[in-house]
Amino acid sequence: MDQGPFLERPFAREDKRHREMLLPGTTEIKKRRDTTNMVGDKRKFLPEEGSTVVIPKKRRCRGKKAVPQKILIIWRNVTIPCTFSALLTPATVITDIGNSERASSAALIKATLTPPDNLLATLHLDTPLSMQGINDRDILTLLVRQATILDPYDNQHLVAYREEDTMQHFLTALRDVSPIPPLSEIILCHKELHLDPTRRFQDCNLPH
DSSP: OOBOEEEEOTTOOOOGGGOBOOOOBOOOOSSOOOOOSEETTEEOOOOOTTOOSBOOOOOOOOSOOOOOOEEEEEETTEEEEEEOOTTOOHHHHHHHHHTSTTSOTGGGTTOEEEOTTOTTOOOOTTSOGGGGTOOTTOEEEEEOEEEEEEOTTSOEEEEEEOTTOBHHHHHHHHHTTSOOOOGGGOEEEETTEEEOTTSBGGGTTOOO
């Protein structure tokens, strides 16, 4: 079982039974990022406003049609085909899936895409997939990592996060759902280590 951070009052007595942090994967983003319409010195045309990269369920049609480039996105137990292009970014994929019938934007807050060969890696949201080694027909996994945080009252809370989030993100997320003391009085810990609120998750050597 993965170990994770917990909250304590300063100098409070520690209870070793409550130091485990679960990091299940699950969820997406609300807002489509801006992207350029240039790749090198060539102009590329972006999808029209209101369009989506999510390919609708197959309909019977006669005659032959050109097969578009596509990637497959695994979300929970569903495989979602999406149109692939040179400018397609993870942010656009997550946004369009959240706006489709396959998932909800609320379920995808803090979601990330992982490459086909490494589920622990994260694809950069605003960098085109083609520039991150993703090709036509690749299969990507959509997930939201969650950390289980133990507050000073031994209550557990799931907090969705991305690797670039700072430790302060976990404290801020708890402020509205737990009667925790003022943030200035809180210490975030993992095992015996006090975590600096200004450090990013990926820099704290914490388990995924």
